[in-house]
Amino acid sequence: MNSKLPRYNGGITGNTIISSSNSTIGILLKECRNLSVTKSNKINITGPNIIGILLDQTRNMSINGTIMSLSGEKITLIKLENTNQTNITSNTMESITKDKKIAPVQLNNAEETNIYNNSIITTSEYAINIDAKSSKxxxxxxxxxxxxxxxxAVSKQSNNKVxxxxxxxxxALNYYLNEETYNQFxxxxxxxxxNVPNKYNIILAGNLYNKTLNITHAINITSxxxxxxxxSTLIINANYTNITNINIQGENTKIIINANNTNIDLGTISAATTKSQNRTIITILGNRNKIQVNSISGDEENTQTSNITAFEVKGKQNNIKIKSIYLRYFNNSTGVLLNxxxxxxxxxxxxxxxxxxxxLNNSNENRIMLNASNIYSNGIILTNSSNNMITATGNIINNNDDGCGKAIIIEENSNNNLFMGIGINMFTHFNTSPITIINSNNNTISNSNIEFKGNCYAIEIIGGENNTIEDSSLKSSTLSGDKAVYQYYNEESMGKNTLKNNNHSGAAYYTRITTRDIIKVGNTITLNSSCNYNFRDQKGYFTFYVNGKEIGTVEAQNSTTASINYTITGNEGDELLVDVVYAGRNYSRAVGYNSSSFAITRLDSNIILPTVVNNGKMTNITAIxxxxxxxxxxxGKVAFKVDQKTVEVVKITNGIAQISLDTSKYKPGEHEIYLVYGGNNQYAKSNSTTTLTIKKYDVKIEVDPVVVCKGSKTxxxxxxxxxxxNQVNTGKVIFKLNGKTLKDDEGNTIISEVKNGIATIEYMIPSNYSAKDYILTAVASDDKYNRIEANSTLTVTKN
Known part of the structure; x- marks a missing residue:
């Protein structure tokens, strides 16, 4: 597709150019002045001999905000021929080619070109080439x-004011990872x-295509x-790995986290697919991982026959933060699956x-926080899952489609679950009850706004007991309040569910949570909550929860606020997650819910670490x-490093972190000791350095006496x-008889290396030796310790 446009004045905006033809030029501007290729243009071309934008004999032109992706042989993103006064700014461009020598942006006899604030990713050797005739x-x-x-990344043949x-x-002191360097890593x-060093920083300096990255020891990858x-497939098998600021694309890309304590912070994930498949994008098998994803989305084309899960979680104590998931147009899609x-x-x-x-399948004690969502089949399903807390600050079903599925299903012995703040848009239509509890007990739904269109119950309880529905607004087209709850009893469970203070007015109100105190371990803070409902002369109750546990209820009389004190213990983790529910007691029985999180600051820690001088082969290094x-x-744990290499990680015992270091492995002189304390629930991590001075030390040597016949080996x-x-494991020993050094048949001194504290040689006693006692001397020497010798007796006997 070629676009040859007017010669003078104007702009090109909002176009999408897609082609797979040979010798294609996306936009061609020839002999034009004062034109701009401006925001919202998208160019996607594949094939040989292609150019995204070609400017030929132009003046005062600009290319701004264009998104361009080209792939094939002999490709160019932007080509300037005989141009003057061109601005190329704020474009996002990618080229994929096997022609390493062709730069995707080419300036040929181009004068006064300004290339600023662009992102260019290419598999070529250079991103920009400036020929000898280009200037200024x-x-x-x-x-x-x-x-x-x-x-x-800029190749320049011109020295004329470029x-x-x-x-x-x-x-910098980083590793750069791209298609060119992949095999190095x-x-x-x-x-x-x-040979890739542990914990080194790697920058993803280009897209990777159809690759596997199996991380087997801890590193940091960012972009x-x-x-x-x-x-591509990213498999994390190493604890403490960090992957940050990377995007995921392609129908075959997946991430498997089979490690603990990793930090994964991803940008956008494209889940688009062109083939029928069952796919899980991110699988979490490990524990205590921190995972954050900006967005996961799939386009509308060719996805109808695929089943997709964004997250599958099989581990424990993972902290997962997701901004948005958009997977509507797949045959079946799930946001988060807990197994x-x-x-x-x-x-x-x-x-x-x-x-x-x-x-949730067979999953317990999880905390799930939701915002406004659009679910096109079912919302939250719990199967044999107990003691979970699920809260929402918006409608979990928020669409107007006729005959929605279920908002919540609690089934197969799912017990002791707490739901708060659940909302359903009042214009949503249900043919059956949006919330169903089946053969499950002791579940609570409170402070929720279940209001919808449809001639059915808001909640149905079938075969369960001791479930509580309270302080919620319940309303269908025909039923409201407690009457909107259907209960099927057998004789044993008759009347054992609790319904109380459920209204029929839809009076749901916003609850705010604040504190002015410093959120630090050991501090007692005041949590404040307010409700935007006019209380007048009625009572209301604020119930506060911290990290899923109720800490108290405050009665509000003629007031819209309530406060409660809480002491931070350090067992809350990194965040103080506060939930507050309000329950009114007048006729309308207003309900309110909200949650807020506050980062917790741990107490500082300080490592007391003196300088160290070796004392023999083994030297203790002790820290408090x-x-x-x-x-x-x-x-907590402390990592000991010598000269930037970890030698041991130990637990603190009785207030002391200590290792015994084999200093014979290090050369005499000064070495750096670096300690890292990993922190605990109350105290933050810290580090400290000191000097290890290694001097030659004294050793002692003993020689075994020998009795041997002359002419025999011993x-x-x-x-x-x-x-x-302590056994010495370095150095050499020579032996002497009556002060004369022992040598082999070729006249070379016989030398024995010290291993595990022992040095031995085999020696033939000459047949001409007299039968008598000889002085047997052993001399040990090394650059780590002082020379030492000792004597014993070698007795030669007659044959």
Whole structure:
């Protein structure tokens, strides 16, 4: 598709150009002046000999805000031929080609070109090429990812006033990962190579296509937020791995987290697919991982026959934060699936649009927080799952489709679950009850607004007992209040469910939570809540929850506010999650719910670590960790490093962290000791350094006496220990008889290495030796310890 446009004045905006033809030019501007290719243009071309935008003999032109993706052979994103005064700014461009020598942006006889604030990702050697005839150009503040990066991604043949500066990323002490360097980091099976240092920083400096990244020891991978894993598999098998600011694309891309204590912070995930498949995008098998995703989405094309799950969680104590999930157009889609999962925190801050919102199978003690969502089949399904807390600050079903499925299903012995703040849009239509409890007990639904269209009950309880529905607004087209709850009893469970203070007016109100205090371990803070309902002369009650546990109820009389004190223990984790429900007691029985989270600051810690001088082969390194409150810390782990290499990680025992270091492995001189305290629930992590001075130390040596016949072989043995009786494992020993050093048949000194404190040689006693006692001397020496010798007796006997 070629677009040749008017010669003078105007703009090109809002176009989408898609082509797979040979020799295609997306936009061609020739002999034009004062034109702009401006925001909202999208160009996607595949094939050989293609150009995204070609400017030929133009003047005073601009290319701004265009999104461009080209793939094939001999491809160019932007080409300037004989141009003057061109601005190329704020474009996002990608080129995929095997032609490494062709830069995707080319300036040929281009004068006064300004290339600023663009993102260019390419598989070529350079991102921009400036020929010898081009002049007076500035290339600055761009993100340039090619085989070369930053300023080095610009190839310049011209020295005529061409300025190149402040393009990123800068060359630094990091590893740069792209198509060109992938094999340096990962082997043919996609496993991280052993020679990649532990915990090193790797920058994804270009998109990766059809790759496996199996992380087998802890590293950090990040990007500038514009690079992606495309049709690739990321497997994390190493604890404490960090993956941040990376995007995910492609129908085959998936992430498997089979490790603990990782930090995964992803940008956008594209779930689009062109084939029928069952797919889970992110699988979490490990524990205590922190995972944050900005958005997961799938387009509307060719997805109808696929079944997709955004998250599957099988571990425990993971903290998962998701902004939005949009998977409506798949055959069946699930936002989050918990299978045998325990004590996980799931926070969805924006909306989910999918067939199913949350499914829990055999999963207990999880906390799930929801915002407004659109569910097109079922919302929340609990099967044999207990002691979960699920809250919402918006309608979990928010669409107007006729005959929606279920908002909540609690079934198959799912007990002791708490639901608060659940909302259903009043214009949503249900043919059957939106909430069903089946053969499950002791569940509570409170402070919720279940209001909809349909001639059915709001809630049905079938075969369960001791379930409580309270302080909620319940209303269908025909039923309201307590009467909107259907109960099917058998003789044993007759009347054992509790319905109280459910209204029929739809009076749901906003509840706000604040505190002015410092949220720090050990502090007692005041939590304040207010409701935007006019109380007049009626009573109301605010019930406060912290991290899922009720801490108290405050009666509000003629007031719209309530306060309660809470002391932070440190067992809350990184966040103080506060839920407040309001229940009115007048005729309308107003209800309110909200939640807020506050970051918890731990107490500072300080490592007391003196300088260390070796004392023999083994040297103790001892540290004490103090809290800012002056107390000795008795809980946590400390990592000991010498010269930046971890030698041991130990638990604090009786207030002391200590290792015994084999200093014979280090050369004499000064070495750096670096300690890291990992923190605990009350105290923050900290680090400290000191100096290890290694001097030559004294050792002692013993020589075994020997009795041997002349003309026979014997074993000469020396034992070398330090002054604390630790076996020495370094150095060499020579032996002497009557002061004469023993040598082999070729006249070379016989030398024995000390291993595990022992040095031995085999020696033939010459047949001409006299039968008598000889002085047997062993001499040990090394650069780690002082020379030492000792004597014994070698007795030669007659044959």
């Amino acid at each position: 150009s500035i290339i600055t503040s761009n993100k340039l990812y090619a085989s070369n990066i930053g300023d080095n 300025e190149i500066f402040e393009n990123i990323p800068e060359e 990962f082997d043919e099976k996609g496993q991280l190579r052993d 500038e937020g514009i690079t992606s894993l495309i049709n 045998n999962a325990k004590q996980n925190m799931i926070n969805i801050s924006a909306s989910i649009r999918s067939s199913n919102l949350i499914i 960790i103090l809290g800012e409150d002056g107390n000795i810390i008795y809980d 074993i000469l043995k020396a034992t070398v220990n330090d002054m604390q009786n």
